[in-house]
Amino acid sequence: xxxxxxxxxxxxxxxxxxxxxxxxxxxxxxxxxxxxxxxxxxxxxxxxxxxxxxxxxxxxxxxxxxxxxxxxxxxxxxxxxxxxxxxxxxxxxxxxxxxxxxxxxxxxxxxxxxxxxxxxxxxxxxxxxxxxxxxxxxxxxxxxxxxxxxxxxxxxxxxxxxxxxxxxxxxxxxxxxxxxxxxxxxxxxxxxxxxxxxxxxxxxxxxxxxxxxxxxxxxxxxxxxxxxxxxxxxxxxxxxxxxxxxxxxxxxxxxxxxxxxxxxxxxxxxxxxxxxxxxxxxxxxxxxxxxxxxxxxxxxxxxxxxxxxxxxxxxxxxxxxxxxxxxxxxxxxxxxxxxxxxxxxxxxxxxxxxxxxxxxxxxxxxxxxxxxxxxxxxxxxxxxxxxxxxxxxxxxxxxxxxxxxxxxxxxxxxxxxxxxxxxxxxxxxxxxxxxxxxxxxxxxxxxxxxxxxxxxxxxxxxxxxxxxxxxxxxxxxxxxxxxxxxxxxxxxxxxxxxxxxxxx
Amino acid sequence: xxxxxxxxxxxxxxxxxxxxxxxxxxxxxxxxxxxxxxxxxxxxxxxxxxxxxxxxxxxxxxxxxxxxxxxxxxxxxxxxxxxxxxxxxxxxxxxxxxxxxxxxxxxxxxxxxxxxxxxxxxxxxxxxxxxxxxxxxxxxxxxxxxxxxxxxxxxxxxxxxxxxxxxxxxxxxxxxxxxxxxxxxxxxxxxxxxxxxxxxxxxxxxxxxxxxxxxxxxxxxxxxxxxxxxxxxxxxxxxxxxxxxxxxxxxxxxxxxxxxxxxxxxxxxxxxxxxxxxxxxxxxxxxxxxxxxxxxxxxxxxxxxxxxxxxxxxxxxx
Numbered sequence: 001x002x003x004x005x006x007x008x009x010x011x012x013x014x015x016x017x018x019x020x021x022x023x024x025x026x027x028x029x030x031x032x033x034x035x036x037x038x039x040x041x042x043x044x045x046x047x048x049x050x051x052x053x054x055x056x057x058x059x060x061x062x063x064x065x066x067x068x069x070x071x072x073x074x075x076x077x078x079x080x081x082x083x084x085x086x087x088x089x090x091x092x093x094x095x096x097x098x099x100x101x102x103x104x105x106x107x108x109x110x111x112x113x114x115x116x117x118x119x120x121x122x123x124x125x126x127x128x129x130x131x132x133x134x135x136x137x138x139x140x141x142x143x144x145x146x147x148x149x150x151x152x153x154x155x156x157x158x159x160x161x162x163x164x165x166x167x168x169x170x171x172x173x174x175x176x177x178x179x180x181x182x183x184x185x186x187x188x189x190x191x192x193x194x195x196x197x198x199x200x201x202x203x204x205x206x207x208x209x210x211x212x213x214x215x216x217x218x219x220x221x222x223x224x225x226x227x228x229x230x231x232x233x234x235x236x237x238x239x240x241x242x243x244x245x246x247x248x249x250x251x252x253x254x255x256x257x258x259x260x261x262x263x264x265x266x267x268x269x270x271x272x273x274x275x276x277x278x279x280x281x282x283x284x285x286x287x288x289x290x291x292x293x294x295x296x297x298x299x300x301x302x303x304x305x306x307x308x309x310x311x312x313x314x315x316x317x318x319x320x321x322x323x324x325x326x327x328x329x330x331x332x333x334x335x336x337x338x339x340x341x342x343x344x345x346x347x348x349x350x351x352x353x354x355x356x357x358x359x360x361x362x363x364x365x366x367x368x369x370x371x372x373x374x375x376x377x378x379x380x381x382x383x384x385x386x387x388x389x390x391x392x393x394x395x396x397x398x399x400x401x402x403x404x405x406x407x408x409x410x411x412x413x414x415x416x417x418x419x420x421x422x423x424x425x426x427x428x429x430x431x432x433x434x435x436x437x438x439x440x441x442x443x444x445x446x447x448x449x450x451x452x453x454x455x456x457x458x459x460x461x462x463x464x465x466x467x468x469x470x471x472x473x474x475x476x477x478x479x480x481x482x483x484x485x486x487x488x489x490x491x492x493x494x495x496x497x498x499x500x501x502x503x504x
Numbered sequence: 505x506x507x508x509x510x511x512x513x514x515x516x517x518x519x520x521x522x523x524x525x526x527x528x529x530x531x532x533x534x535x536x537x538x539x540x541x542x543x544x545x546x547x548x549x550x551x552x553x554x555x556x557x558x559x560x561x562x563x564x565x566x567x568x569x570x571x572x573x574x575x576x577x578x579x580x581x582x583x584x585x586x587x588x589x590x591x592x593x594x595x596x597x598x599x600x601x602x603x604x605x606x607x608x609x610x611x612x613x614x615x616x617x618x619x620x621x622x623x624x625x626x627x628x629x630x631x632x633x634x635x636x637x638x639x640x641x642x643x644x645x646x647x648x649x650x651x652x653x654x655x656x657x658x659x660x661x662x663x664x665x666x667x668x669x670x671x672x673x674x675x676x677x678x679x680x681x682x683x684x685x686x687x688x689x690x691x692x693x694x695x696x697x698x699x700x701x702x703x704x705x706x707x708x709x710x711x712x713x714x715x716x717x718x719x720x721x722x723x724x725x726x727x728x729x730x731x732x733x734x735x736x737x738x739x740x741x742x743x744x745x746x747x748x749x750x751x752x753x754x755x756x757x758x759x760x761x762x763x764x765x766x767x768x769x770x771x772x773x774x775x776x777x778x779x780x781x782x783x784x785x786x787x788x789x790x791x792x793x794x795x796x797x798x799x800x801x802x803x804x805x806x807x808x809x810x811x812x813x814x815x816x817x818x819x820x821x822x
Contacts, residue, residue: 143696201579456684460680
């Protein structure tokens, strides 16, 4: 366990002016991205990574985490005022947020959304800190057998949970694994799938891959939708005296907020589920347990509170497997791994041993980000309400420019542009045909680690499966993986049986 | 006639001198890039970043550190060979990448492809083991490994794999060799006892005080500073001098005066307390100043030695 002085200096780092400025910038940018319907979190992080090249590793990661958190809070604004969620995870917020705003109480709705977001985020951040450290100290003792087993388990779990179809999830994961093996073989030094390109020797460069599949392809999707849907105008904030949040009203939503936080944190900690699942689960739970469920969908403040608290709680909770095991469970966590890699840090339990100060500074920075989110949301209410009206034909070209500029900043040159365009086309079709994105990205990111640990396990054990009897943790995860596979396959067959008669 | 040609030569040399002195005065006219062929956070990187800071103070231009990890430093060197950046881009790395690298993998360079500006540090790599093993020195280890076929070894580089293949052949050992990625990948395997012994580039030095990673043999030309009890390979009867030198390299086409300027700055850096501290206290390697020609001669000899081993083994296993 690290000494007390580490905690102290970590907080000192997080509270320095430089750090607060960077986090403020991140949260503010995230908030704006969250508000604008055409932009989502993954796009924002992907194009922001190049912006962080010239920052210190701590500043860069704090900036990206702030950005990630900001989007979750900002997305409520467009859900409430526009009836279009800024992030898909705020779709549940529309259900009660928009009716409430239409009834002349947009300000109240926004404030409930904000407070629920901040409380959900803050509590989940504290949970992350409390859970990740003991988790990491256990994970530090894991050898190649345990790591290989856990990584395979996580991939299967994500493939099964993230998308609609398990087969499609496995296909997306398989594609990620193939791309993850490109480059030099760690044992023999043989070149794999490099096709003579020196640039591919170290593997497919991560930045062009994520900018292509996540950001640029998303803009193509947006363009496609823009042709059909020219957008609508938002509800304006009025000077209505009755339109403000009163303590008595907020008090009634508090139990819902705490419950939503708990649901969001649980969903977030499991890899692959993501914030949309969290917010809808929380909304459903709030509605079911309410004495008067009829008011839901007609502007009940508890509906907003349930959805937003869970939505925001998912983000910090999804960093638990990241910092505890080094496994990213969501797209934004996978992008953070990429950012860590670019800044030369291997994220995971080893951070606790080798860079405890960095780790605790990041945690402190996350708390700072929660508080800044409250301030930004509270005082920026009016401005953000205006931003919802920014049309797509302004947003899309700017993002495309930033995508391509980001590649050039990193110095990938023409090769990088080719990779970006190639992957943007791949990403476009993955989205169109509903292949799981998280599975693809996480598989790509963890493959080098998985491959090395698996090969070590095979060599060390002399290819003897019996080694698992001496390794109960690894054996446990292998069994769990098999159970999962059978279960997912079973439900897949059931679904197919059900859907076939309908097709006829 | 004679006078005229003399005059001409004088003029030309004069012009050249002026132009080169202009160049020298201008150098460096823009920010420099120190390319490191290893990941950030490793010992080469930690040291390189301090060296870059010290150099930038003397050169009056920023020296940016760029990590280009891959293929045991070869990725960075492949790019350096083709660099036309006239010394503004240079590689700080380990000599193994130029000596052994080209023998192991097809590269577009060899030991003679670069100008060596200077050597600044002597490597301290070693064969290490874990704390709770039934052996504590090389002789005991050999006995153990002979009695236990399948003793496991963690390899990081094609070079240490060759070394172990050579030793295993000589001693008749049956080993399981696992690949790992760098010192950060090796350390958990040794500390947990999952692997019996391993190559370590410098990671072991950090465990010198706790004794969690004892050294079986020094892979430097001399004994290690932090582990004076561990014998060198030559002392153990193996005819290998694997001693590594950390060097600054530039492309062959770099103007001589610019190389000299860099060498001057490196000499100052080896006297700088910050560079000495990071090297000798943190990564625990001795700081030296070895001029470029000496480095080149030393490395050329090493290459001959490696070639002989490869021949004896009948080629590289892969």
